[in-house]
Amino acid sequence: MTLRFINARLVDPEAGETREGELWVEDGRIAAPGDPQAETVDCRGACLAPGIVDWGVKVSEPGERHKESFRTAGRAAARGGVTTMVTRPDTDPPIDTPEVLEFVHRRAQADARVRVVPMAALTKGREGREMTEIGLLRDAGAVAFSDCDRVVADTRVFARALTYARSLGALVVAHPQDPGLSRGAAASASAFASLRGLPAVSPMAERMALDRDMALIEMTGASYHADQVTCARALPALSRAKRNGLDVTAGIGIHHLTLNDYDVGDYRTFFKLKPPLRPEDDRRALVEAVASGLVDVICSMHTPQDEESKRLPFEEAASGAVGLETLLPAALRLYHAGDLSLAALWRAMSLNPARRLGLPVGRLAVGAPADLVLFDPDAPFVLDRFALASKSKNTPFDGARMQGRVLGTWVGGARVATD
Amino acid sequence: MTFRQNHLLGIEPLAPDEITAILDLAQDYVALNRGPEKHSRALAGLTQINMFFETSTRTQASFEIAGLRLGADVMSMSMEASSIKKGETLIDTALTLNAMHPDLLVVRHPHSGAVGLLAQKVDCAVLNAGDGRHEHPTQALLDALTIRRAKGRLHRLTVAICGDIAHSRVARSNILLLGKMESRIRLVGPPTLIPAGAADWGVEVCHDMHAGLEGADVVMMLRLQKERMDGGFIPSEREYFHRYGLDAAKLARAKDDAIVMHPGPMNRGVEIDGTIADDINRSVIQEQVEMGVAVRMAAMDLLARNLRAARAA
Numbered sequence: 186m187t188l189r190f191i192n193a194r195l196v197d198p199e200a201g202e203t204r205e206g207e208l209w210v211e212d213g214r215i216a217a218p219g220d221p222q223a224e225t226v227d228c229r230g231a232c233l234a235p236g237i238v239d240w241g242v243k244v245s246e247p248g249e250r251h252k253e254s255f256r257t258a259g260r261a262a263a264r265g266g267v268t269t270m271v272t273r274p275d276t277d278p279p280i281d282t283p284e285v286l287e288f289v290h291r292r293a294q295a296d297a298r299v300r301v302v303p304m305a306a307l308t309k310g311r312e313g314r315e316m317t318e319i320g321l322l323r324d325a326g327a328v329a330f331s332d333c334d335r336v337v338a339d340t341r342v343f344a345r346a347l348t349y350a351r352s353l354g355a356l357v358v359a360h361p362q363d364p365g366l367s368r369g370a371a372a373s374a375s376a377f378a379s380l381r382g383l384p385a386v387s388p389m390a391e392r393m394a395l396d397r398d399m400a401l402i403e404m405t406g407a408s409y410h411a412d413q414v415t416c417a418r419a420l421p422a423l424s425r426a427k428r429n430g431l432d433v434t435a436g437i438g439i440h441h442l443t444l445n446d447y448d449v450g451d452y453r454t455f456f457k458l459k460p461p462l463r464p465e466d467d468r469r470a471l472v473e474a475v476a477s478g479l480v481d482v483i484c485s486m487h488t489p490q491d492e493e494s495k496r497l498p499f500e501e502a503a504s505g506a507v508g509l510e511t512l513l514p515a516a517l518r519l520y521h522a523g524d525l526s527l528a529a530l531w532r533a534m535s536l537n538p539a540r541r542l543g544l545p546v547g548r549l550a551v552g553a554p555a556d557l558v559l560f561d562p563d564a565p566f567v568l569d570r571f572a573l574a575s576k577s578k579n580t581p582f583d584g585a586r587m588q589g590r591v592l593g594t595w596v597g598g599a600r601v602a603t604d
Numbered sequence: 605m606t607f608r609q610n611h612l613l614g615i616e617p618l619a620p621d622e623i624t625a626i627l628d629l630a631q632d633y634v635a636l637n638r639g640p641e642k643h644s645r646a647l648a649g650l651t652q653i654n655m656f657f658e659t660s661t662r663t664q665a666s667f668e669i670a671g672l673r674l675g676a677d678v679m680s681m682s683m684e685a686s687s688i689k690k691g692e693t694l695i696d697t698a699l700t701l702n703a704m705h706p707d708l709l710v711v712r713h714p715h716s717g718a719v720g721l722l723a724q725k726v727d728c729a730v731l732n733a734g735d736g737r738h739e740h741p742t743q744a745l746l747d748a749l750t751i752r753r754a755k756g757r758l759h760r761l762t763v764a765i766c767g768d769i770a771h772s773r774v775a776r777s778n779i780l781l782l783g784k785m786e787s788r789i790r791l792v793g794p795p796t797l798i799p800a801g802a803a804d805w806g807v808e809v810c811h812d813m814h815a816g817l818e819g820a821d822v823v824m825m826l827r828l829q830k831e832r833m834d835g836g837f838i839p840s841e842r843e844y845f846h847r848y849g850l851d852a853a854k855l856a857r858a859k860d861d862a863i864v865m866h867p868g869p870m871n872r873g874v875e876i877d878g879t880i881a882d883d884i885n886r887s888v889i890q891e892q893v894e895m896g897v898a899v900r901m902a903a904m905d906l907l908a909r910n911l912r913a914a915r916a917a
Contacts, residue, residue, distance in 0.1 A: 376801030382716035382737030382773060385800060452717030496695055498715035500736070 187223035196234035236268025236556035248277030259297035266558030331358035366390035388416035417470035436482035489577030514589035614739035630902035647676035670900035744777035767826035792816030
């Protein structure tokens with residue numbers, strides 16, 4: 186089957202440019218121009234880009250299916266232009282054995298309408314004591330290993346896991362946050378958090394943990410990705426590590442690039458994230474770090490939480506926000522503000538995560554899988570959280586004015602239903 | 605009507621004229637409380653429920669007396685012992701009580717912002733009797749009334765707030781109030797007990813108690829909240845008293861007519877020398893307690909007037 190997109194603004198992160206043109210798809214892959222009788226999609230000047238590879242999605246299966254399932258997450262992804270969900274293992278039970286991973290594969294295959302690529306836990310039970318069966322899990326399809334927001338505090342355990350992972354070429358994803366300094370924190374240390382009377386963590390906690398991890402990477406030679414680097418203070422350590430040739434990359438959640446600590450306002454728990462939202466200076470520094478390529482990946486850090494766990498005093502409320510469906514319009518805020526080009530955004534949301542995880546997607550090159558998103562970057566709307574496809578509606582963008590509508594999503598050349 | 609609030613959740617939302625309105629009315633209630641007939645009917649027919657999710661003897665007693673003197677039906681609940689232990693959420697508790705049609709809810713809670721959250725879910729006037737480390741507005745108002753009676757004004761005074769600022773809602777409310785009334789504020793304490801970013805609040809921060817009290821009109825001591833300490837903020841109580849406890853030598857740096865305040869309960873020999881606390885020429889600590897009842901009567905009276913006006917409309 187052949188498909189031809191005409192009158193498109195092609196967003197090509199590999200070439201680093203946006204250009205007018207058309208795109209051909211044959212047998213699920215991007216192809217050279219062919220049969221002129223092919224089915225035609227008239228893009229009418231809208232943007233056609235590689236589908237988003239969202240690194241760090243929590244689907245809540247197994248264990249908390251009332252918060253999100255593969256069906257609802259898949260639908261949210263399709264609506265948000267996300268064609269690959271790289272899922273997190275911080276489920277209940279955690280994904281720390283090949284058997285649980287097998288369950289994830291089965292459930293994803295049955296219900297998710299986009300690609301699902303799972304990560305597995307680095308230590309058993311995410312308890313930071315013994316490493317998981319990294320080899321078996323990798324053979325079963327785990328693309329990376331992470332204890333998510335739990336930090337492996339014992340450096341001996343972490344060093345051994347890194348050494349072992351290195352022998353298999355497995356990528357380790359860590360959450361840089363010093364567990365001592367950040368204990369009990371609900372906000373970033375600032376005059377605002379202090380006035381609100383919230384227990385807060387210094388940005389130093391992120392820098393310290395990243396410094397520690399970089400030393401361990403230097404020692405073990407493992408491949409390392411920091412899931413979220415959010416503080417200006419942590420950037421020199423990252424830059425130094427890259428300059429010294431360590432195999433290190435870093436990501437950041439879209440909320441930390443588009444919101445700051447003041448947005449918490451009057452204890453609005455939908456703005457409670459982990460790590461907490463940072464002061465504006467940090468946000469600006471991180472936007473620049475994404476523009477320069479120092480920070481490689483933008484993701485949604487999709488974390489469904491039910492109403493009960495958010496309708497609590499701020500300190501007691503659960504952390505995290507849903508983001509599969511809002512990642513694209515939120516990221517376009519950076520484009521409309523003139524901070525990042527579309528090509529730079531898609532480098533961080535699609536090309537870089539795909540490359541880092543060894544996936545063939547994220548490109549518009551001939552032969553690449555035809556995972557595509559067609560969107561109007563200007564279409565304005567006001568977000569209504571109850572209109573989201575996710576089971577959980579915990580978005581900080583409720584009522585926000587946004588720009589950017591997804592017009593269609595294709596996975597392997599097939600259009601994905603969004604209803 | 606000068607006072608425009610539906611709740612008293614903090615000092616932050618109040619305008620200076622609203623603060624003055626509360627203090628002026630409280631001044632009238634001071635006279636009533638000192639008279640032979642202590643009853644008014646300002647809250648007659650209204651129901652006041654005190655919900656304390658954190659134990660308190662003084663504040664709860666003060667709110668109870670204030671309500672009783674104004675003729676309200678007053679009920680006090682110690683929430684620590686009740687349904688919270690059974691797993692009920694704060695909002696469910698609020699909705700349950702709301703169904704009993706209270707008119708005034710007085711709430712203390714260990715978490716910052718919790719009283720504001722509760723206020724969103726009920727139809728009555730809510731008074732914050734202390735939420736976490738956030739605010740304790742009636743304490744700041746009673747302190748302001750005490751200062752105004754001693755000094756004749758609230759502007760252009762130098763007020764030193766000393767001790768555990770980091771864990772203190774009393775400090776935050778006082779900083780907000782005295783800032784709005786245009787006084788000069790110094791925070792004095794060890795760096796581990798001064799919150800991050802405090803220097804950006806428009807106050808001076810001072811780690812040396814002698815320098816911090818220099819020329820002060822008001823010396824406001826805070827309780828060293830042992831129960832809030834995770835441990836390790838200060839080396840020992842005796843070192844704390846040596847460096848930050850209020851004694852005669854340190855107080856000598858303040859103005860000769862400086863007053864000494866403390867929100868209570870005091871740790872004698874930790875943050876304040878007993879003889880200073882009892883010095884009737886300097887200490888206004890007992891007067892603070894008296895002003896507490898008057899200020900709470902005024903705040904509830906004004907809120908009840910707005911509540912009745914809103915219901916009539």
